Amino acid sequence: MRSVYLTEPRKLEIRQEETPVPRDHELLVKIAYCGICTLEQRLYDGERKIYYPIIPGHEASGTVVAVGSEVMTSVKVGDHVVLDLVNRCHSCPACLSGNSNLCENRFKKGQRVLGAFSEYMVVKPEQVQVIPDELPLDQAAFAEPLSCCIRSLRKAKAGLGDTVLVSGAGTMGLLHVKAALAMGVRVIVTDIAKSRLDDALAMGADFALDASDSQVFVDTLRSLTHGRGVDSCIITTPSVCAVETAAKVLAPGGTLNIYTSYGDKPVLPIDMNTIHRNEFVITGSEGRSEYDFNTSVRALANGKVVVDDLISRIYPLDQAAQAVEAALSGKTYRVLLKMEE
Ligand SMILES: [Zn+2]
Ligand SMILES: [Zn+2]
Incomplete structure (x- = not known):
């Protein structure tokens, strides 16, 4: 062989x-x-x-x-x-x-x-x-990459009725979009590449927003959520700015999930009082358990994620x-x- x-x-x-x-x-x-x-x-x-x-x-x-x-x-x-x-x-x-x-x-x-x-x-x-x-x-x-996204959405406590921001529209960002849609989540995806945003919309994302101008992005996102912000945000791009922006659009009690890994060790760009006052939950997501893997296999087998x-x-x-x-x-x-x- x-x-x-x-x-x-x-x-x-x-x-x-x-x-x-x-x-x-x-x-x-x-x-x-x-x-x-x-x-x-x-x-x-x-x-x-x-x-x-x-x-x-x-x-x-x-x-x-x-x-x-x-x-x-x-x-x-x-x-x-x-x-x-x-x-x-x-x-x-x-x-x-x-x-x-x-x-x-x-x-x-x-x-x-x-x-x-x-x-x-x-x-x-x-x-x-x-x-x-x-x-x-x-x-x-x-099956493997999808299972990691499923774990990530579970860590973000995403479910039916929630609005989730997926930051980054690469392969893993778009796989998150597909899995989240299958779970009944309203999905907003953001990136700086127009072609990827177009692809996200073609794959069913509810909204695809350009993140190049962070103030415009924050304002648009606030209006899409009636000023409240998103229930959770999943970071799939190693840009530190993405986390900074996410903290500005997270609803009180929201969950921020660091899905991506980093080449270096950047420090969280969020002040601790904001986390305290808003009861933000900050988590990471690493790989998948056998439970996540099995969920992924079944979702692919049933045609719920294509x-x-x-x-x-x-x-x-x-x-x-x-x-x-x-x-x-x-x-x-x-x-x-x-x-x-
Ligand atoms: Zn992989
Ligand atoms: Zn063990």
């Missing part, structure tokens, strides 16, 4: 290896598609490092081709599946309280991290969820470098790798 290895920043190598054989309690999955997430982009450009050489990739779909004799679940050869590749120990306080996204052992040394830029992958039964054959495998590769318009390009595995460059270009939404020739 062929796998794509990142051996140092900006250096991808395609290696031919033996296809692994699953042990009794494992499965072998033939990978169909894998999305190129922000994490893979940061690993590629060297902004983040896990270990070298590493096979990147964590947004994967595929087909089960072998099932170990001691696998307890009902998954069988031929099933279409999506992979949940985070490591969860199932026994630490975070895992036991339903927050396995924060598993304290998830980065423990010696474990494989990522690994789906490959034609085959051995996984544990709890790392696969079966999807219906009708769900195209390229769209199924969004993501075909977020697939910008699909590259074959041997063009992985071009694919990552395209993802980094800023001109695309999700770029996928297709493993099969």
